[in-house]
Amino acid sequence: MIQVENLSKKFFLAGNPFYALDNLSFIIKPGNFTCISGLSGSGKTTLLNILGGFLHPTNGNVIFEDMDIHRLSDKKASRFRGGNIGFVYQSFSLIPQLTVFENIRAPLLFEKHGLKNAEKKVKDILEIVGIPEKINEYPFNLSGGQMQRVAIARAVIKNPKILMADEPTGNLDSKTGLGIIKLFKSLNTKGMTILTVSHDQRFIDTADENLVLSLGKLKKKKTKKG
Numbered sequence: 001m002i003q004v005e006n007l008s009k010k011f012f013l014a015g016n017p018f019y020a021l022d023n024l025s026f027i028i029k030p031g032n033f034t035c036i037s038g039l040s041g042s043g044k045t046t047l048l049n050i051l052g053g054f055l056h057p058t059n060g061n062v063i064f065e066d067m068d069i070h071r072l073s074d075k076k077a078s079r080f081r082g083g084n085i086g087f088v089y090q091s092f093s094l095i096p097q098l099t100v101f102e103n104i105r106a107p108l109l110f111e112k113h114g115l116k117n118a119e120k121k122v123k124d125i126l127e128i129v130g131i132p133e134k135i136n137e138y139p140f141n142l143s144g145g146q147m148q149r150v151a152i153a154r155a156v157i158k159n160p161k162i163l164m165a166d167e168p169t170g171n172l173d174s175k176t177g178l179g180i181i182k183l184f185k186s187l188n189t190k191g192m193t194i195l196t197v198s199h200d201q202r203f204i205d206t207a208d209e210n211l212v213l214s215l216g217k218l219k220k221k222k223t224k225k226g
């Protein structure tokens with residue numbers, strides 16, 4: 001589904017260049033559950049942002065089903081992302097002035113005929129993430145785990161081919177985190193490809209494939225099946 005070829009990202013630290021990602025190549029197969037782990041500063045967020053099309057690499061390509069996503073214009077890239085990728089930011093990024101319903105519906109506003117059946121779609125997805133009763137609440141009335149569920153619901157409302165998430169259990173207690181991992185697993189069982197950044201051992205154990213980053217290099221790859 002995604003083919004990463006010789007990917008590098010150079011940043012500057014006090015005027016000196018360094019590689020946050022150093023010549024990575026790997027493949028994400030459709031239907032797989034992949035977890036990227038590694039120490040703080042190893043390049044995980046940088047990699048996810050490049051795979052999601054939010055940040056351009058210095059070198060290398062990201063081929064998403066034959067499409068070289070970093071060669072698209074910004075407008076085309078954003079349309080491509082909207083149709084294919086669901087993205088969960090580490091900090092939830094919910095819009096505080098909007099209710100749960102309005103936050104989850106937001107991606108549909110940018111689609112032709114997006115509002116058709118929007119209410120049913122939001123209700124169905126809230127049922128799946130397990131907080132149907134919160135539909136009319138505002139984010140500040142939710143717990144961290146509930147906000148994370150809303151962020152995930154918003155990311156999957158358009159049924160993307162792949163769900164990308166940056167530390168989706170990072171701010172959650174152990175039990176709430178387990179609920180999120182189970183939710184990802186069930187989305188995966190229904191056919192969604194999952195790519196998550198996490199150092200949560202339970203995510204690492206659940207994943208089919210583990211990519212470990214160390215100082216911007218791919219250190220080891222553990223594959224559970226296939």
Ligand SMILES: Nc1ncnc2c1ncn2[C@@H]1O[C@H](COP(=O)(O)OP(=O)(O)OP(=O)(O)O)[C@@H](O)[C@H]1O
Pocket residue numbers: 011012013020038039040041042043044045046047
């Ligand atoms: N825009 C930027 N400009 C300069 N350096 C950056 C930029 N973004 C990230 N970096 C640096 O690149 C390296 C990798 O950062 P990244 O955020 O990808 O790490 P991470 O693995 O996600 O860390 P964490 O686990 O703490 O979230 C770090 O040294 C960071 O300081």
Ligand SMILES: [Mg+2]
Pocket residue numbers: 044045046
């Ligand atoms: Mg990070």
